[in-house]
Amino acid sequence: MRARLIRDWRFWLLVVALLALAAALALPRLTLTRQARDLLVVIDITGSMNVRDYLQGGEPVSRLAIAKRAARNLLADLPCQSRLGLGIFTERRSFLLFEPAEVCENFAAIDGAIDALDWRMAWEGDSYIARGVHAALAIAGSLKADLVFLTDGQEAPPLAGGELPAYEGEPGAVAGLLVGVGAAEPSPIPKYNEDGREIGFYAEQDVPQENRSGPPPADAPSRAGWNPRNAPWGGEPATGTEHLSAMREDGLRRLAAQTGLGFAALRDPAALWKAVEADTRAHLVEVRVDMAGIPAALALIALTTLFGLGALAGRRPDRLPS
Amino acid sequence: MSWVAGAWQSLTGSWGVDHPLLLGLLVLAALPLAASPLIRQGIPSVFLAPADGLSRAVSLSLRLAGSVAILAIVLGLAGLHRREQMIARQGTGAHLVLLLDRSSSMDNSFADRAPSGDQEAKSVVAKRLLDDFVARRARDRIGVAAFSTSPMPVLPLTDHHEVVRAAIAAIDRPGLAFTDVGRGLALALSSFADDEDEASRAILLVSDGAALIDRKVQETLRDAVARTPVHLYWLFLRSRGAKGIFEEPPPGENTPQANPERHLHLFFQSLGVPYRAFEATSPRAVEQAIAEIDRQETRPITYFERVPRRDLARPAFAVAAGATTLLLLAKLAERNLVRSVPTAAAARPQPAVRRAA
Structure with missing residues (x-):
């Protein structure tokens, strides 16, 4: 009796399946590490960001809309336990709206906050990008986050003598990147009246x-x-x-070199993650991983083999009882 | 057929799998119906084992045990889980928009000087106390708006207080020049635009000063308040030497230009909504005012409690292990029909060969 059982492969496959399932139930969860990032996203909301030089579905779309879309895509691409804070840039200041918060738990609120950004939040027409980036770096440094600064690089008024203002911080102390928003060809900048209605474009003598x-x-x-x-x-x-605006890639590259940031031109709002991944620092966070799938898969294979071979072995007995 | 769709909807609404493609393996569950872990044995005649209910039940349950084991393992591998559920409950709380002054005067202490030593900046005090306030009001939906030279929406109404506290943590950063209360308030009111809920709505304005509200903006505000009735709280962080909002100024000085705070107070009173102002001259007073608001805003609210996602892979594997144990027991109980007694008649074949179940 026992000898027959020991020679029976069906019995052994059942034993394997049961042991594998027992292992699946008993296996502790493994603690693995995963890469997460802490980012401060600062979006330029000055007037030149209203230039519509992106095309989406045949419709011209403003730089600000594309920058917002890119930031929302970035938010969706960040792995859980990453944190994201939001700031806006206008005049010569970067203004922190909220400090980095965990992205998965607070997704809807952060997404809504990015969506609500508007050029009307800007308080001044000037656009000292270099100073704004310096200020944003100081904020990001104090938050221990990496900076993602989305701007078209249009300094208004233009830099005196084309010289960048001196950077007081240590270049490279804060990692991150400048993201150039806009097309290389200059386009007119829409002009708005005090009620916020569009009334044409800036002419040559309207801007310094x-x-x-x-x-x-x-x-x-x-x-x-x-x-x-x-x-x-x-x-x-x-x-x-200066009344026409193009993405000032040279200026932004110089600014990036001065402050130790990376630079990426934003062509496709869905592709920002690649550049962010390359230029920001990841830190490891612990995630609990359930490893029960491996022995369970073994149990499945054993049972499938058992029943599959059983079905193939034929519905007829091999031999008649003697 | 709509009930089928409805049932499917409710099924996928509350249950889910992580790897739906693996569900294709569910067809394997049909195998045990065609095969058995027991060895097939020929018997000379089916009449040797007449059909009886118990045997049929055992036979069927063994086949089912095989199917159940495979089904359970596949579902477990596919990551069966009950989705995160939102359970509506009744509690006390409010829908609240924090309207925060981010003007640079907030960076001064209550003595209206640059903070030094043990004096705290007004924004630091406001930050600390608002953070406590939010921590105490776990059931509120809270939104954040800021104003200075221009109004800035910061966060839409949200149940997730971590990000609200991140926004409060940002208020002690250097502020901007001016104080545009009127448009800030209009922005805070517009935060309630998509809020269909019957809950009590409140705006908590935290500022250390005020400015004239444009007549046009005043009209807009009256309209907006008529559309969205809210409770209005003004936490006025009064610096030393600043004029109070409750005192009647001497005649001749009672103009909006000379006393913008007092006139903002009068304007709020004229809006016809429940309104309370708190004049806080020290960190202690701010604390009292916030405690008072905490007491006031305790009307019933339907809030949603999140029941986190529950992974069902392990229970599924446990079911599979149970079913496999049953099969193994059957296997152990299997007996050979043939006695191992050698007889001379054993070699003769029988005509009617049937299989036993």
């Missing part, structure tokens, strides 16, 4: 074409109507293309 604070540039004496006391910048209004 030259930064006339600080000492005049070296080439000033060669300008028409120059007078060292009365007209140190020349006698004629500055001309230029």
Whole structure:
């Protein structure tokens, strides 16, 4: 009797299945580590972000809308236990709306907060991007988060002499990246009245074409109507293309180099995660992983083999009883 | 057929699997119906084992045990779980929008100086006490809006207080220049626009000063308040030397320009909604005011308690183990029909060969 049982593969397959299931029930959960990130996302909401130079489904879409979409995609792409904080940039300040909070638990609220960003929250028309990035780095540093700064790089008024203001922090102390939003070709900037209605586009003389604070540039004496006391910048209004806005990739790259940040141009709002992954620091968090699946799969294989072979072995007995 | 769809909806609404593709393996559960773990043995005649109810039941239950074992393992592998459930409960609480002043004067102490030594900045005091306040009001839905030079929506109404506290933690960052209370209030009111619930709605305005409200904005506010009745609380962090909101100023000085705070108070009173102002001149007074609001806003509210997702993989494996144990017991109880007594007649074949179950 016992000898027959020991020779019977069916018996052994059942034993294997039962032992595997017992192992699945007894196996403790493993603690594994996973990469999570703490990010501070700062979105530029100055006027030039209203430029509609993205196309989506044949419709022109503003830079701000694309930046918001990119930030919401980023929020969805972050693994759980990552944290995300939100700030806005306008004038010369980065303004923290909320500190980094866990992304999975607070997804709806953070998503709603990003969606609610609007250029009308801006309090000033100026746009000192370099100072804003410096301020955002200080905030990110104090929060121990990495910075993701979405901007088109349009300085208004333009930097005096094209020089970046000095950065007081230590370059590279805060990791992160600048994300260039906008197309390379210049486009007109929409203009709004005080009720927030669009009333056309900025013309050449509506915006400062030259930064006339600080000492005049070296080439000033060669300008028409120059007078060292009365007209140190020349006698004629500055001309230029500051009323048209393109994504200032060169300026942003220089700023990124100055502050030790990375740079990525935003072409596709869904593709921001790749760049963020490359330029921000991950830290390890512990997740509990259930390993019961492996022995359970073994049990399934054993039972399937048992019944599969049983079915294949034929419905007829091998031999008649003697 | 709509009830089928309805049943399916309710099934997938509360139950789910992590790896739906693995459910394809469920077809394997049909195998035990075609095969048995017991050895088939020929017997000369079916009449040797007449059909009886008990045998049929045992035979059927063994087949079912095989199917159940496979089903349970596949469901467990696919990650069967009961989804996170929201259970509506009745409690006390409110839908609350915190409207926070982020102007730079909030960064000064109550003595209206840059904070030094043991003096705290008003924003630091407000941050600490609001954080306690939110921690005490676990059942509220809370939204956050800020205002300074312009109004800023910070968070929509949410049940998740971690992010609310992250927003409160941000208020002691350097603020901006001005105090646009009117448009800030309009923004806070608009936070309730999608809020269909019957719960009590409240706005807690925390500011250390006020500014004139434009006539146009005043009209807008009256309209908005008429549409969305709210309870309004103003926590006025009064600095030393600033004019109070409850005192009647001497005649001649009673103009909105000279006393914007007092006139904002009068404007709020004229809105025709429940309104209370608290004048806080020290951290202690702020604490009392917040405790008072805490006491006031205790009307019934339907809130949702989250029952977290429950993984059912282990129970499924336990069921599979039970079914497999049954099969193994049957296997152990299996007996050979043939006696091992050698007889001469054993070699002769019998004509009617049937299989036994």
